[in-house]
Amino acid sequence: QVQLQESGPGLVKPSQTLSLTCTVSGGSISSDGYSWNWIRQFPGKGLEWIGYIYKSGTTHYNPSLKSRLSMSVDTSKNQFSLNLSSATAADTAVYYCARDNKFCTDGRCYGMDVWGQGTTVNVSS
Amino acid sequence: DIQMTQSPSSLSASVGDRVTITCRASQDINNYITWFQQRPGKAPKSLIYAASSLRNGVPSRFTGSGSGTDFTLTISSLQPEDFATYYCHQYKSYPHTFGLGTTLEIK
Numbered sequence: 001q002v003q004l005q006e007s008g009p010g011l012v013k014p015s016q017t018l019s020l021t022c023t024v025s026g027g028s029i030s031s032d033g034y035s036w037n038w039i040r041q042f043p044g045k046g047l048e049w050i051g052y053i054y055k056s057g058t059t060h061y062n063p064s065l066k067s068r069l070s071m072s073v074d075t076s077k078n079q080f081s082l083n084l085s086s087a088t089a090a091d092t093a094v095y096y097c098a099r100d101n102k103f104c105t106d107g108r109c110y111g112m113d114v115w116g117q118g119t120t121v122n123v124s125s
Numbered sequence: 126d127i128q129m130t131q132s133p134s135s136l137s138a139s140v141g142d143r144v145t146i147t148c149r150a151s152q153d154i155n156n157y158i159t160w161f162q163q164r165p166g167k168a169p170k171s172l173i174y175a176a177s178s179l180r181n182g183v184p185s186r187f188t189g190s191g192s193g194t195d196f197t198l199t200i201s202s203l204q205p206e207d208f209a210t211y212y213c214h215q216y217k218s219y220p221h222t223f224g225l226g227t228t229l230e231i232k
Contacts (some may be wrong), residue, residue, distance in 0.1 A: 039220075047212065047223035062220045096169065100216070108175035111159045111216045115169040 002027035004116035008021030017085040040093040131224025148213035157217035
């Protein structure tokens with residue numbers, strides 16, 4: 001069964017780049033039919049979709065973050081990563097990676113079916 | 126962006142109760158909604174996809190319904206492990222968006 005695990009620094013200084021990696025186990029990031037997503041949850045518990053990347057490297061970002069965001073994928077390591085530049089306190093959140101299953105059966109598409117445990121990132125000096 | 130309005134924000138109930146959580150989308154999302162459960166410190170767990178389809182291994186006391194803009198998640202007979210926070214999530218269009226959550230507490 002596929003599992004996702006986030007990793008990265010728990011503390012980032014303001015104006016620096018927030019960098020996280022998601023490691024996929026129990027399955028291949030190179031399998032067809034999946035996008036690999038980042039979502040964050042703010043201290044007040046609201047959730048924000050950040051963006052996705054496909055195995056090919058094709059990305060789609062939330063317009064609210066697009067100017068500061070880049071994602072990459074390393075199929076040899078079964079990992080994908082997020083870089084968010086010019087971090088501020090407003091980026092303090094729990095960051096989750098998740099798999100979006102693009103397969104559909106009889107008009108029912110599977111959606112985001114596997115999530116990581118999340119990693120807490122504080123942006124503070 | 127599609128707004129997802131979820132209610133109630135919190136709910137007190139007892140083991141064995143039947144509870145219903147609702148989510149309204151600001152525009153037609155067909156059946157592109159999932160519901161997931163979040164327990165403190167745990168990974169979110171997806172329960173239902175395509176509005177009413179149960180994920181493998183999810184107990185049948187969880188049911189989802191709705192189409193278009195109005196959706197519900199019903200838990201037919203609450204068990205102790207069901208006390209958690211539940212979120213709806215639309216995947217009809219990008220950016221994906223989420224409801225603000227419903228915290229289910231023991232009465």
